Amino acid sequence: METGALVCTAALIGLGLYWFVWVMGSAEQKGKRAVELKMGSISRDKVQDKYKQYWSFFRRPNEISESAEKEKVPAFVDTFYNLVTDIYEWGWGQSFHFSPSLAGRSHLEATRIHEERASDLIGARPGHRILDVGCGVGGPMRAIAAHSRSNVVGITINEYQVSRARAHNCKAGLDSLCEVVCGNFLQMPFPDSSFDGAYSIEATCHAPKLEDVYGEIYRVLKPGGLYVSYEWVTTPLYRPEDPEQVEVIQGIERGDALPGLRRQDEIAQIAKKVGFEVVREEDLARPPAGPWWARLKMGRLAYWRNHLVIKALSFLGIAPKGVADVHEMLFLTAAHLSRGGETGIFTPMHMILCRKPLDNAAA
Numbered sequence: 001m002e003t004g005a006l007v008c009t010a011a012l013i014g015l016g017l018y019w020f021v022w023v024m025g026s027a028e029q030k031g032k033r034a035v036e037l038k039m040g041s042i043s044r045d046k047v048q049d050k051y052k053q054y055w056s057f058f059r060r061p062n063e064i065s066e067s068a069e070k071e072k073v074p075a076f077v078d079t080f081y082n083l084v085t086d087i088y089e090w091g092w093g094q095s096f097h098f099s100p101s102l103a104g105r106s107h108l109e110a111t112r113i114h115e116e117r118a119s120d121l122i123g124a125r126p127g128h129r130i131l132d133v134g135c136g137v138g139g140p141m142r143a144i145a146a147h148s149r150s151n152v153v154g155i156t157i158n159e160y161q162v163s164r165a166r167a168h169n170c171k172a173g174l175d176s177l178c179e180v181v182c183g184n185f186l187q188m189p190f191p192d193s194s195f196d197g198a199y200s201i202e203a204t205c206h207a208p209k210l211e212d213v214y215g216e217i218y219r220v221l222k223p224g225g226l227y228v229s230y231e232w233v234t235t236p237l238y239r240p241e242d243p244e245q246v247e248v249i250q251g252i253e254r255g256d257a258l259p260g261l262r263r264q265d266e267i268a269q270i271a272k273k274v275g276f277e278v279v280r281e282e283d284l285a286r287p288p289a290g291p292w293w294a295r296l297k298m299g300r301l302a303y304w305r306n307h308l309v310i311k312a313l314s315f316l317g318i319a320p321k322g323v324a325d326v327h328e329m330l331f332l333t334a335a336h337l338s339r340g341g342e343t344g345i346f347t348p349m350h351m352i353l354c355r356k357p358l359d360n361a362a363a
């Protein structure tokens with residue numbers, strides 16, 4: 001081959017690689033790049049071990065919440081978010097949840113609309129102090145603060161997410177409205193009756209006992225305050241005697257750090273048990289809502305590309321060992337989640353709106 005042709009071929013390959021890793025490597029336009037993938041606060045040499053420990057803990061997810069192991073759940077959830085936070089940001093964005101798909105709207109818009117819906121349901125407004133229970137890197141918090149101009153305080157168990165959320169808040173110019181605290185939502189570091197409203201988006205599913213987190217939210221809410229949650233639950237279509245369905249549900253639990261999914265009909269009972277009035281309850285995934293799992297299915301080609309990128313970066317020693325295992329786990333989880341959505345046995349958006357009764361002000 002002539003020198004000119006060789007140079008052109010090399011340049012084309014180089015450009016192709018650049019496009020593949022740097023441009024395509026970031027699914028969300030302003031998100032992370034593949035070369036920036038860290039594993040939270042886990043040191044590079046510990047990633048693989050931590051992943052193995054995580055995987056063996058969540059092997060039998062449905063047995064955790066009824067055993068002494070449930071005490072260890074917050075620590076393993078923290079490990080989980082050290083392992084996945086960067087991959088989520090890289091391949092999904094700053095909001096770690098699903099949304100009904102909306103015809104003619106982008107994923108980003110559908111996400112924002114789903115978040116603003118939570119804000120509107122609790123009537124967040126300027127001057128209100130609102131609690132975000134399990135805030136991730138703060139995608140919903142920023143959307144809700146910008147939409148309602150209320151002050152939002154987020155809590156997450158994961159220190160790495162706190163640093164990411166604070167950096168995003170500053171970058172978005174919303175740090176005067178948004179505050180982030182590292183802590184356990186099962187024992188929150190907030191005084192009684194200190195919030196006007198609260199919401200949790202796909203986060204309380206990590207609690208081994210829902211009453212523990214709902215009880216804490218009830219405690220920190222002012223009397224009359226509203227709380228809305230988007231819960232991950234199995235629907236009445238789920239048949240625990242069907243091994244194929246059990247495999248889907250356990251696949252979701254294992255790949256998402258869940259100590260056993262709850263049934264849809266358990267949620268309101270638990271809310272009432274801790275003292276809430278249930279104002280409204282609705283599965284936001286039900287038609288006419290567009291399928292929330294469509295985005296997961298559409299991304300399949302990108303996941304293969306991501307996997308190749310991760311494998312290449314691990315091989316070159318840029319990404320820590322173990323990242324490819326974590327990515328593979330997420331790949332499998334995506335398949336289980338899609339199947340759960342398609343069959344209708346699972347929803348990640350069972351909405352419950354609760355009020356702390358006024359009567360208790362005197363109690």
Ligand SMILES: C=C(CC[C@@H](C)[C@H]1CC[C@H]2C3=CC[C@H]4[C@H](C)[C@@H](O)CC[C@]4(C)[C@H]3CC[C@]12C)C(C)C
Binds near residue numbers: 088090306327330
């Ligand atoms: C509420 C929770 C998280 C929900 C979702 C934000 C995440 C659930 C599964 C995740 C993903 C699966 C496949 C990944 C893909 C293989 C990778 O290349 C890019 C990232 C994924 C798309 C990733 C993104 C986030 C999820 C959709 C749980 C934890 C309670």
Ligand SMILES: C[S@@+](CC[C@H](N)C(=O)[O-])C[C@H]1O[C@@H](n2cnc3c(N)ncnc32)[C@H](O)[C@@H]1O
Binds near residue numbers: 136185
């Ligand atoms: C799937 S993410 C959702 C994050 C955010 N709500 C969003 O939609 O982007 C779940 C969040 O719950 C938090 N979480 C889980 N268990 C927790 C606990 N015991 N205490 C505090 N935060 C917890 C995780 O750290 C994570 O931030």
